[in-house]
Amino acid sequence: MDALLPQTYLIGLVVILAVAAVAVGRQVWRVRRDELSLARLEQQGGAQTSSPADLYELGSAQLRKRLYGQASDTLRQALKRAQAEGEPPEAVALIENALGFTLAAQTNYKAAIPHYRKALQAKADYPVALNNLAFALEKQLKVDEAREAYEQVLNLDPDNRTARRRLNLLGGRSKAA
Numbered sequence: 001m002d003a004l005l006p007q008t009y010l011i012g013l014v015v016i017l018a019v020a021a022v023a024v025g026r027q028v029w030r031v032r033r034d035e036l037s038l039a040r041l042e043q044q045g046g047a048q049t050s051s052p053a054d055l056y057e058l059g060s061a062q063l064r065k066r067l068y069g070q071a072s073d074t075l076r077q078a079l080k081r082a083q084a085e086g087e088p089p090e091a092v093a094l095i096e097n098a099l100g101f102t103l104a105a106q107t108n109y110k111a112a113i114p115h116y117r118k119a120l121q122a123k124a125d126y127p128v129a130l131n132n133l134a135f136a137l138e139k140q141l142k143v144d145e146a147r148e149a150y151e152q153v154l155n156l157d158p159d160n161r162t163a164r165r166r167l168n169l170l171g172g173r174s175k176a177a
Contacts, residue, residue: 034064034065037057037061038058038061038062038065041054041057041058041061042058050077050081052078052079052081052082052085052087052091052095053091055074055075055077055078055081056075056078056082056091056094056095056098058074058078059071059074059075059078059095059098059099059102060098062074063098063101063105066105068102068105068106069106071098071102072099072102072103072106075095075098075099075102076099078095079092079095079096079099082095089122089123090122090123092118092119092122093119093120093122093123094119096115096118096119096122097115097116097119097126097128097129097132099115100112100113100114100115100116100119100129100132100133100136101132103115104132104135104136104139107139109136109139109140110140112132112136113133113137113140116129116130116132116133116136117133120133125156127153127156127157127160127163130149130150130152130153130156130163131149131150131153131160131162131163131166133149134146134147134149134150134153134163134166135166137149138166138170143170146166146170147167147170150163150164150166150170151163151167154167
């Protein structure tokens with residue numbers, strides 16, 4: 001019985017260290033992948049030769065690295081290029097939503113709202129953009145508009161936990177509940 005306690009302690013310690021090692025390894029792998037992706041995309045020749053998809057990917061990598069100013073510039077270039085090349089509305093919606101997210105991450109919610117609205121004009125059934133719009137409206141203290149946007153999200157996706165949670169915090173009741 002006395003020998004069982006130290007063995008249990010050591011096994012528990014090894015398990016905890018193994019879990020920590022796996023978590024750290026995954027994080028290092030993600031950071032490394034983002035760094036390589038960012039370096040590869042920046043080396044591809046810049047904005048003059050990049051396609052809207054490449055610019056969007058670069059902007060997304062910059063967003064993951066929290067380089068919001070650079071991501072904003074890159075996504076603006078991607079948007080101009082996508083509109084000039086006649087990309088499908090879904091692609092424009094993705095870029096507009098990412099640009100709005102970049103501005104919102106810099107707490108510029110007023111500037112983010114028009115981008116979310118443009119994303120929804122390009123693709124009306126886009127719950128992520130609706131969620132982002134509602135959150136930005138909420139931050140601008142436009143609670144009724146935010147509540148309405150969260151309800152629209154729940155109409156599109158009744159299982160959307162984010163919209164349900166935010167709507168409950170706003171004191172609204174969803175129609176889908």
